[in-house]
Amino acid sequence: MKSLLTPILLAAGMYTHAAEPVELKLWPDGAPGQMLPHSRATEDFIRTKAGKSTITDIHDPTITVYRPEKPNGTSVIVAPGGGFVFLSAIHEGSQVCEWLNSIGVTGILLKYRTPTRDEAAPHEKPVADAARAIALVRSHSKEWNLDPRRVGLLGFSAGGNLLAHICCDRATKTEQPDFGVMIYGGGFVDYKNPTKLKEGFTVPNDAPPMFLACAHDDGQNPIAATVLYLEYKKLRIPCELHLFTKGGHGFGMHDNKQPINAWPQRCAEWMEAMHFSLSERQLGKEINQLDLQLTQKMKTLSAWSEHNLEIKKLAVLAKQLQDARSLGQMAEVARIQSRHDELAKLLDQRDKELPPVGKNQMEEVFRLKKQKLELEAELANLIQLQSSPK
Numbered sequence: 001m002k003s004l005l006t007p008i009l010l011a012a013g014m015y016t017h018a019a020e021p022v023e024l025k026l027w028p029d030g031a032p033g034q035m036l037p038h039s040r041a042t043e044d045f046i047r048t049k050a051g052k053s054t055i056t057d058i059h060d061p062t063i064t065v066y067r068p069e070k071p072n073g074t075s076v077i078v079a080p081g082g083g084f085v086f087l088s089a090i091h092e093g094s095q096v097c098e099w100l101n102s103i104g105v106t107g108i109l110l111k112y113r114t115p116t117r118d119e120a121a122p123h124e125k126p127v128a129d130a131a132r133a134i135a136l137v138r139s140h141s142k143e144w145n146l147d148p149r150r151v152g153l154l155g156f157s158a159g160g161n162l163l164a165h166i167c168c169d170r171a172t173k174t175e176q177p178d179f180g181v182m183i184y185g186g187g188f189v190d191y192k193n194p195t196k197l198k199e200g201f202t203v204p205n206d207a208p209p210m211f212l213a214c215a216h217d218d219g220q221n222p223i224a225a226t227v228l229y230l231e232y233k234k235l236r237i238p239c240e241l242h243l244f245t246k247g248g249h250g251f252g253m254h255d256n257k258q259p260i261n262a263w264p265q266r267c268a269e270w271m272e273a274m275h276f277s278l279s280e281r282q283l284g285k286e287i288n289q290l291d292l293q294l295t296q297k298m299k300t301l302s303a304w305s306e307h308n309l310e311i312k313k314l315a316v317l318a319k320q321l322q323d324a325r326s327l328g329q330m331a332e333v334a335r336i337q338s339r340h341d342e343l344a345k346l347l348d349q350r351d352k353e354l355p356p357v358g359k360n361q362m363e364e365v366f367r368l369k370k371q372k373l374e375l376e377a378e379l380a381n382l383i384q385l386q387s388s389p390k
Contacts, residue, residue, distance in 0.1 A: 056086035066097035072104035081157025091252035160185015214245030227268035
């Protein structure tokens, strides 16, 4: 994998793309449903919280595709935060896509409908937009050199709430990401008792694997992340949780000189370990590890095979010794007895030294060989993909 560049380098504009980003409409014939006019509270929120890098009044949602020079087949849809009022579309959007490009991942900025804060379910339209984006990415997977089984969704703050709802709290069947990354998301726990999920919000058995990162000093969000992690743990669904001492909220890709700034590196490591994001280095390392395991197991099996042959030889000597005694051939008895005792002593010592072999040892060897062949195929595909990107 390429080096995991820091947000400082990101700000310096050191990332490159295979081509200029491409923007596509999610709903060419118009998004379903009606957007409510701004309430006074929403107007106040925009006036006091919005900045130069935020966008709002998104009625025609889009995705913008940022493709790396050497794509590894993974794509991540990025959902910025903004309280379902506006989108922090740079430090929680385009800069995140550029960082993803640096590790070979195709970053896709989702500009979902907003503001929806005044609606009964503020996440509903954004969730529909995210599901539509996932379906669109999968439909273009061949064209964009992407694996339709490795489409992730990364959400900040309100985007994290969107992620939680699309992955877990599903009122209807919708397009699912293959994995999720939630950065300081929340809003899905009981306000009065944040150690419990909000009424009606549940984690299903088929929820996608999740990476969670949050700062300890970020209100209830670290509690929400922990509660969600524990629900995943109960269901034995892969999940990784990082709670950093300091960092606050809303930093995105900004380097605020706090421990939380390590989240991109931890996230990249998780995606790689889970095989959501592939690299020649990681695949080569895993293939080498499998080689070592196979070599050791084959040595053990070979040693036991030789040991078993010697046991058969001992049985033959025992039969020869019995026959010689019955014929009164005392000189032959002495010669065979000596060879028998020497071999018996050797086998006894070897029996103590050899590692045990389970009944399913050969099945384990076949499993490791199959796993190695699969990784070698993935590595070959990755090399081919990166050598001639479209």
